[in-house]
Amino acid sequence: MISLSVAIDPNKGIGYKGALPWHLKDELQIFKRNTMHKHIVMGQTTYDGLPGRLKDRYITVISIDHEYKPDDVEVEYDLIEFLKKHEDDETEYIICGGASIYRQSYPYCRKAYVSFVKKEYEVDTHFDAFDLNDWEIILEEDHPDFIYRELKRKS
Ligand SMILES: NC(=O)c1ccc[n+]([C@@H]2O[C@H](COP(=O)([O-])OP(=O)(O)OC[C@H]3O[C@@H](n4cnc5c(N)ncnc54)[C@H](OP(=O)(O)O)[C@@H]3O)[C@@H](O)[C@H]2O)c1
Numbered sequence: 495m496i497s498l499s500v501a502i503d504p505n506k507g508i509g510y511k512g513a514l515p516w517h518l519k520d521e522l523q524i525f526k527r528n529t530m531h532k533h534i535v536m537g538q539t540t541y542d543g544l545p546g547r548l549k550d551r552y553i554t555v556i557s558i559d560h561e562y563k564p565d566d567v568e569v570e571y572d573l574i575e576f577l578k579k580h581e582d583d584e585t586e587y588i589i590c591g592g593a594s595i596y597r598q599s600y601p602y603c604r605k606a607y608v609s610f611v612k613k614e615y616e617v618d619t620h621f622d623a624f625d626l627n628d629w630e631i632i633l634e635e636d637h638p639d640f641i642y643r644e645l646k647r648k649s
Contacts, residue, residue, distance in 0.1 A: 497605040507617030515615035
C-alpha cells in the first residue's frame with residue numbers, strides 16, 4: 495500500500511528554500527510516530543535537505559541520478575515503476591515528499607497522514623494536487639499550530 499505524509503498550509507504550501515517553512519516540534523513528533531520502523535520514500539532534494547539522519551526507518555530515495563548513492567538508503571531511479579510495483583503490497587510505503595514526488599504519487603496513495611498548518615507561511619513549493627474532498631477523515635486531532643488528520647481515500 496502507498497500512503498503519504500505531509501504538513502500543508504492553508505495555501506497548500508509545503509516548502510521554502512529547500513526546507514520546511516515552519517518549525518513545529520509537535521508536528522515532527524507525529525511524523526516520527528507515524529514513520530518509525532516503517533518504509534518511507536522521498537525525493538533526492540528532500541533527503542539532501544534533511545537537518546539530520548532519520549533513524550530506525552527504511553528509507554528509499556527517488557533520484558534520476560544513477561551516480562547518487564548515499565549510505566544506508568535504497569535509491570530508486572523510476573518513481574512510477576516503484577509505485578506500481580508496491581501499490582498492492584501489504585507493506586505500507588509512506589511518501590514523504592517533496593513536491594514533485596507528492597504530485598506524481600498522489601493518485602496511488604490510499605491513506606494520508608496530514609497536518610493542516612493553521613498559519614499562512616512564506617512558501618515557494620506547493621502540493622497543488624492535494625484535495626481534502628478526495629478523502630474520508632478517519633482521525634482528527636487539534637493541536638495549537640495545526641490540525642492533524644488521518645485520511646482514507648474515498649472509493
Ligand atoms: N511540508 C512537508 O511535509 C514536506 C515534506 C517533504 C518535503 N517538503 C519540501 O519540499 C521541497 C522539496 O521538493 P522538490 O519537489 O523540490 O524535491 P523532491 O520531490 O524532494 O525531489 C525531487 C528529486 O526527485 C527526482 N525525481 C522526480 N521525479 C522523479 C521520477 N519520476 N523518477 C526519478 N526521479 C525523480 C528529481 O529529479 P529532477 O529534478 O531531475 O526531475 C529530483 O532529484 C523542500 O522545500 C522540502 O522541505 C515538505
